[in-house]
Amino acid sequence: MLRPAGLREEVALAEHTTLRIGGPAQFFLSVSTRAELQSALSWATEKGIPVAVLGGGANVVIADAGFPGLMVLMANETLVWGPNTVQVGAGTKLGFLIAQSLRRGFGGLGWLIGVPGTVGGSIFGNAGSRDHALGDYVISVTAVQPDGQTKKWEARDCHFRYRASRFKDEHQIIWEAELKLPAVDPVAERKVLVKAAEKKQSSQPLSDLTAGCMFTNPKVERAQLPMSLQNFLEPDSTISAWRLVDMVGLKGKTIGGISVSTQHANFMINTGQGTAGEAVQLISFIKQRVRDTLGIQLQEEIQFLGFLPHAHHH
Template sequence: MQVLDNAPLAPLTTLRLGGPARRLVTAHTDDEVVAAVRAADAAGEPLLVLGGGSNLVISDAGFDGTVLRIATRGFALDGADLELAAGEVWAEAVARTVVEGLAGIEFLAGIPGSAGATPVQNVGAYGQEVSETVTEVVAYDRVAGETVTLANADCSFSYRHSRFKADPERYVVLRVRFGLTDAAGQSSPVKYAEVAKGLGVGIGDRVDLTKAYEKVLALRAGKGMVLDAADHDTWSAGSFFTNPVLTAEQYAAFAARLGELTAPAYPAPDGCTKTSAAWLIDRAGFTKGYGGGAATLSTKHTLALTNRGAATTEDLLALAREVRDGVRAAFGVELVNEPVMVGVAL
């Protein structure tokens, strides 16, 4: 393990924001991860687990405790069954499954971050979520003091949520196992209208696996959602707000405020309706590139809040609050942040 005191955290996040960690521990094996967690817990030390840093907003003051950076590696295939170490780079792992001709996570191409974070957030994009293919999650249970294996049904997956996100102080993900599909070089069924249109196919069709992967990469790049150090539109945490899921009562109130506008609406569980956060932000007057300071909305996508190079975390949060409050005033809908907040809150 590598241990550093007063270590900068901003370079370890895709936003390039946040103050230092009092102590930064980098673990390269599962045993090192568990040892570091046990040591912090035994000492009563605050602990922050860091993977790819793509879904974190860290306070300008930093983190007064131990930050555990998981740098484990491991990509193992047994037929169509895949096991990834938590520290594997997600985008690289997806690319490898496509080369192997396996479908199931190809529409999650180009998403930054580590494999271990994917079940926590139930990462999803373009009509696909990891919950569809995750079979097991191996994690260290800080309450039980032992390593446990949780089946998919035990992970409580829902939209951008899971058992791990609901109880963030309990589990540290070590490995994630997926059941992929050998579909003779074909993709999973296309579920997302933008992807279907780009590929010239219908919803439910399958296409060449590589073409599906490349189309998603192109779509993400066009929205500034593929990391590029030279492009400040990618200095973000991806989608900053989740798409609101409204109860029947909430949706009726929302619809009454729309007037002649027609908002995107998609069926959600329990009689709810999901609408588009990006649509709400844009229609509330926050267009691409909005903001005159060091933090602005992306010039490519209204759902990403970006660091233009000299921003602070407080600059970013001020913009996030302005957008959230503006959407609430315009439509009566409360936007909820998707990134994890460390030492700060909206």
């Protein structure tokens, strides 16, 4: 099997992640065509090399020792417009999609403003806010299976749910997606976007090096919560993870160069010299404190790459 064209070795990954952490990839390939992706997967399979995918590099902590395999960077940033649909390449940045949609009179994605990810990664983890999820806008997703076969899934077969999808469950690589976006008045929508951006700016540490939310919002029984938190239980029986981290006094908690944001307690910040080891320690520390104090088990929303299985607590 031919070695893929453009394959690089020992490529620093820190600059490809929003947290700016992580050692080198053993092999690294930027792909912009499906054929490139498929031949890279075949090559890796034949060589017995593990594969991981990077989009915007948000929501990921890469081990200090790097990734012992092939890291694929999705560079298929294509947009093909239909009457009220758009076919989007997985490597397309969310901000670019939002801006281009606005130019064509489509909207609906303002709640994603300020999210540094790509369309592929955001569909993979069904990115969302309290009231929206990207899966709600999906018509279909074309994904490449671990064996290199391509399959197109209709939205109903994508198993979208809170921060998860079939693609995450089955380690499929999203190649492109067809989205249905509502038509909007561009002037009004621009105001919505500006407002959403201002709200994000004031409530989240967007200017810091961060991997986005550390934990998903857990489902809890009302009785598990101290009285002071019971009013914050959402109708779907979840509570914002940041409230729990704040409640146990860990806003600003620091291990080495990694700390919990004082602005939003579900964000972890690299103050400049942080390591992946410190990030894992901090997450484990928070989970243990929340478990010991409140009896609630937090789950990471962040993915860990390059760590040995079970080297960190799930």
